[in-house]
Amino acid sequence: MSYCINCNIEVDSFIEKCPLCQSDIQKSDNINQILEEKKYPELTKEEEKKVPKISGKKKQLVAWEAVSVAAIVPMLIILAINMIVEKGFTVTWSRYPLIGVALAWLLITVPLFLLKKPTLVIIGETLSIIAFLVLIDVADGSVDWYYQIALPIIGVIIVVTSVVVIISIKVKNKGANIGAFVLFGISLICLGLDFVFHITDEGIVTISWSLYVIVPLVILGVFLLYLHYRLTRIVDIKRVLEIRKRLQT
Amino acid sequence: MVNNNAPYSESFKVNDRFLMGVSEGDHEWHRLENAATGFSLISSPKIPQVFRLSSTMKEIINVTQLQKALNNIIVRFPYFRVNMKTGFFWHFWETNLDNPKICADSKYPNNFMPIAKKGEFPFRVKAYKKRIAIEYHHCLTDGTGGLIFLKALVAEYLSVRGIKSEGWGDILRPNQTPRFEEYEDAYRRYSQKTKTGRKFVSNAFNIPFRREKVGIYHITKGIMPVKKVLEESKSYGISITEYIVSNYIESLQELLYSFPSNLLKKNLKPIRIMVPVNLRNLFPSKTMRNFSLYILPGIDPRLGRYNFDEIVRQVHHFMKKEVHPKAFISTMYKNTTIERNVFLRLTPLAVKKFFGQRGYYYIGTPAYTGILTNLGRVKLPEEVEEHIEDVEFVPAQVAVNKVGAAMVSYKDKLNINFGRIIKDPIVERFFFRNLAKKGISVKIETN
Numbered sequence: 040m041s042y043c044i045n046c047n048i049e050v051d052s053f054i055e056k057c058p059l060c061q062s063d064i065q066k067s068d069n070i071n072q073i074l075e076e077k078k079y080p081e082l083t084k085e086e087e088k089k090v091p092k093i094s095g096k097k098k099q100l101v102a103w104e105a106v107s108v109a110a111i112v113p114m115l116i117i118l119a120i121n122m123i124v125e126k127g128f129t130v131t132w133s134r135y136p137l138i139g140v141a142l143a144w145l146l147i148t149v150p151l152f153l154l155k156k157p158t159l160v161i162i163g164e165t166l167s168i169i170a171f172l173v174l175i176d177v178a179d180g181s182v183d184w185y186y187q188i189a190l191p192i193i194g195v196i197i198v199v200t201s202v203v204v205i206i207s208i209k210v211k212n213k214g215a216n217i218g219a220f221v222l223f224g225i226s227l228i229c230l231g232l233d234f235v236f237h238i239t240d241e242g243i244v245t246i247s248w249s250l251y252v253i254v255p256l257v258i259l260g261v262f263l264l265y266l267h268y269r270l271t272r273i274v275d276i277k278r279v280l281e282i283r284k285r286l287q288t
Numbered sequence: 289m290v291n292n293n294a295p296y297s298e299s300f301k302v303n304d305r306f307l308m309g310v311s312e313g314d315h316e317w318h319r320l321e322n323a324a325t326g327f328s329l330i331s332s333p334k335i336p337q338v339f340r341l342s343s344t345m346k347e348i349i350n351v352t353q354l355q356k357a358l359n360n361i362i363v364r365f366p367y368f369r370v371n372m373k374t375g376f377f378w379h380f381w382e383t384n385l386d387n388p389k390i391c392a393d394s395k396y397p398n399n400f401m402p403i404a405k406k407g408e409f410p411f412r413v414k415a416y417k418k419r420i421a422i423e424y425h426h427c428l429t430d431g432t433g434g435l436i437f438l439k440a441l442v443a444e445y446l447s448v449r450g451i452k453s454e455g456w457g458d459i460l461r462p463n464q465t466p467r468f469e470e471y472e473d474a475y476r477r478y479s480q481k482t483k484t485g486r487k488f489v490s491n492a493f494n495i496p497f498r499r500e501k502v503g504i505y506h507i508t509k510g511i512m513p514v515k516k517v518l519e520e521s522k523s524y525g526i527s528i529t530e531y532i533v534s535n536y537i538e539s540l541q542e543l544l545y546s547f548p549s550n551l552l553k554k555n556l557k558p559i560r561i562m563v564p565v566n567l568r569n570l571f572p573s574k575t576m577r578n579f580s581l582y583i584l585p586g587i588d589p590r591l592g593r594y595n596f597d598e599i600v601r602q603v604h605h606f607m608k609k610e611v612h613p614k615a616f617i618s619t620m621y622k623n624t625t626i627e628r629n630v631f632l633r634l635t636p637l638a639v640k641k642f643f644g645q646r647g648y649y650y651i652g653t654p655a656y657t658g659i660l661t662n663l664g665r666v667k668l669p670e671e672v673e674e675h676i677e678d679v680e681f682v683p684a685q686v687a688v689n690k691v692g693a694a695m696v697s698y699k700d701k702l703n704i705n706f707g708r709i710i711k712d713p714i715v716e717r718f719f720f721r722n723l724a725k726k727g728i729s730v731k732i733e734t735n
């Protein structure tokens with residue numbers, strides 16, 4: 040009979056380390072040794088294989104397959120309806136919904152495979168949207184508004200949003216400062232849109248309406264930043280939130 | 289009101305709609321009862337819902353004879369001779385006339401059973417040295433049903449080996465005809481429409497450690513003299529279950545206070561133990577399918593540290609109050625919501641399972657810290673008993689709570705099996721040291 044002096048428990052005589060605390064077992068006598076044996080078999084190679092493993096890759100593939108099927112079925116239905124209506128193998132109005140469904144499929148597929156690489160997700164999603172707009176523009180026969188309006192707008196929005204998101208994730212002390220970043224982002228987007236419209240309409244580099252948006256937003260943003268980085272040290276925000284905490288319990 | 293004396297014929301009427309739906313020769317089918325429905329929606333390799341009962345004989349198992357005994361006895365248990373089928377909205381059972389095969393035991397018990405696979409039985413009989421173990425998928429039955437089958441299999445094995453018994457007692461024998469009552473969905477029979485709301489239970493302290501690779505299941509068995517434990521419980525005027533639950537809660541409290549202050553602060557939540565209650569003791573039923581619900585005795589460490597006497601009081605009075613037929617009637621009814629709600633019914637099975645397997649981590653299960661299921665004392669006729677050394681009960685793997693325990697007493701021994709999916713036996717260490725401190729001698733065995 041063997042004994043662990045830390046746990047005050049008895050163990051089989053063939054045991055060398057206490058199963059509860061891993062300390063060495065005190066051996067007193069070996070009378071029972073013949074009777075005592077292992078209570079479960081060793082892990083076999085076969086059993087090791089049997090331990091069910093569904094890898095992340097496999098899950099991704101299954102999910103992607105489901106999404107793809109979910110996209111292909113409505114595409115086929117749309118195509119069929121279009122052909123029935125047109126009484127022939129021509130694709131007319133169905134181009135637009137088809138391109139739309141394809142975009143949805145792309146938008147879901149990209150993050151599914153690149154979940155752990157946010158920069159690649161942003162690039163992938165941007166490219167899908169850009170491709171979508173090109174296709175939509177081309178679908179009616181010619182490229183007209185794409186290069187002048189769609190591409191720059193998308194560019195501005197994507198770049199600004201990405202910068203705001205990345206800064207918000209990276210910044211250490213989160214709070215009112217995130218609000219400020221969002222406001223600055225909106226200002227930048229407005230500025231960009233204003234530029235784009237003026238250039239395409241009049242061919243001149245100027246800004247007009249965006250000024251009315253930018254000024255108050257920037258002031259508000261600066262105020263939020265001040266609140267966050269200066270005031271938090273003076274007034275303990277936690278005290279303000281205390282009421283909520285009390286209500287919770 | 290519950291009509292506890294409902295005659296047999298009446299129970300037949302209540303249940304016939306829900307039982308053997310179609311009988312066309314071999315392809316009989318029947319519905320899953322309420323608990324099984326729930327288990328079927330959450331079961332996955334991570335949440336296998338498999339528990340195990342085993343009996344250690346005095347001699348090495350003869351697998352050929354055991355297979356013969358299994359082939360003989362399975363006929364007496366037609367509701368176990370099934371294969372789970374996948375419908376569009378629900379799973380259901382279909383009769384499976386194959387014979388289940390004895391298989392070799394494994395290092396890690398209670399792993400995932402792909403019961404919806406064609407031809408797969410929702411239980412497996414494993415032989416290792418002197419031990420016959422049966423692992424049951426919880427969809428099939430609960431511990432009580434499982435023990436009845438284990439006893440019947442062991443008795444038949446002895447009988448195949450030529451052991452004659454004068455009286456088999458309550459052990460089911462192959463020559464008997466199965467009674468209709470054994471099939472019954474007892475939840476449906478006893479649940480009544482009530483207007484009481486569901487009690488909201490806040491989240492409890494959950495063991496915060498990361499789980500091991502799926503498939504690894506550590507078993508720690510503590511063997512104690514039942515006499516000594518009974519003496520100790522009697523000195524507090526409580527039952528063995530209440531005593532062990534109190535000890536479990538006390539150990540978890542000590543474990544919580546052993547944490548560094550930041551972890552303690554984060555985890556300072558109620559400590560509750562899930563204690564399954566065999567409803568056959570409260571509502572007369574002979575069902576071989578699931579018929580149990582649970583109660584959650586516990587303490588709230590946010591109110592301060594409890595000493596053992598205080599924990600004993602909490603547990604004892606809580607259990608006295610909660611283990612009562614009226615306390616379970618509305619729960620039984622509420623639990624059938626999933627089968628009554630039109631929208632839930634019309635949701636495809638795959639969607640139900642998707643949300644079931646994920647919802648399991650957030651709804652219900654976080655309300656308790658640990659599990660202690662007690663099968664009580666296993667009694668066998670003398671002629672059978674003299675061939676059986678030990679009976680064991682291994683709890684199912686618990687994904688949220690990570691550590692669970694199951695106890696059963698046989699002859700002069702009380703066996704408490706802990707199962708855990710984390711590396712460190714931290715709960716076991718606190719629990720068994722705590723018992724040893726109270727003067728109970730404990731022997732530990734592991735897998």
Ligand SMILES: [Zn+2]
Nearest residue numbers: 043046057060
């Ligand atoms: Zn030890």
